[in-house]
Amino acid sequence: MGDYRKDLVARWLTEFKSAAEKSFMLIKRVENMATLSKLNLTVADCREVILLLSARDYVSGPDADSSREGNLWVFGKQIGAQEVYIKLKLADIGEKRTAKCISFHVAQHPLRFPWK
Numbered sequence: 001m002g003d004y005r006k007d008l009v010a011r012w013l014t015e016f017k018s019a020a021e022k023s024f025m026l027i028k029r030v031e032n033m034a035t036l037s038k039l040n041l042t043v044a045d046c047r048e049v050i051l052l053l054s055a056r057d058y059v060s061g062p063d064a065d066s067s068r069e070g071n072l073w074v075f076g077k078q079i080g081a082q083e084v085y086i087k088l089k090l091a092d093i094g095e096k097r098t099a100k101c102i103s104f105h106v107a108q109h110p111l112r113f114p115w116k
Contacts (some may be wrong), residue, residue, distance in 0.1 A: 006058075007035055019099040020099035024098070026104060035082075035084065039080060059076050060073075061074050071087050085103055087101070087104075
């Protein structure tokens with residue numbers, strides 16, 4: 001993938017992080033909460049991990065969200081011995097731009113990073 005694509009990912013991450021500073025939501029799915037427990041992390045820790053993501057952590061996206069308006073972006077991060085799958089979305093909730101973490105769980109298969 002070219003530099004243009006990497007720049008696009010970096011710009012989107014900047015926008016996501018800006019929204020996350022004001023409004024962050026982790027979807028409380030069973031696998032997300034189990035991973036937080038397994039890694040001894042809080043939701044605040046999860047947010048901090050996400051705020052440290054870079055384009056090098058990019059896996060895929062943007063992909064259309066099949067259940068709601070907007071796009072989904074996938075990243076990955078090594079936390080201790082675990083590779084964590086992170087699916088993110090920017091959503092407008094009312095008048096507020098919200099950074100949503102749809103997935104934050106141990107990867108079910110090895111992640112492929114185009115820029116690592």
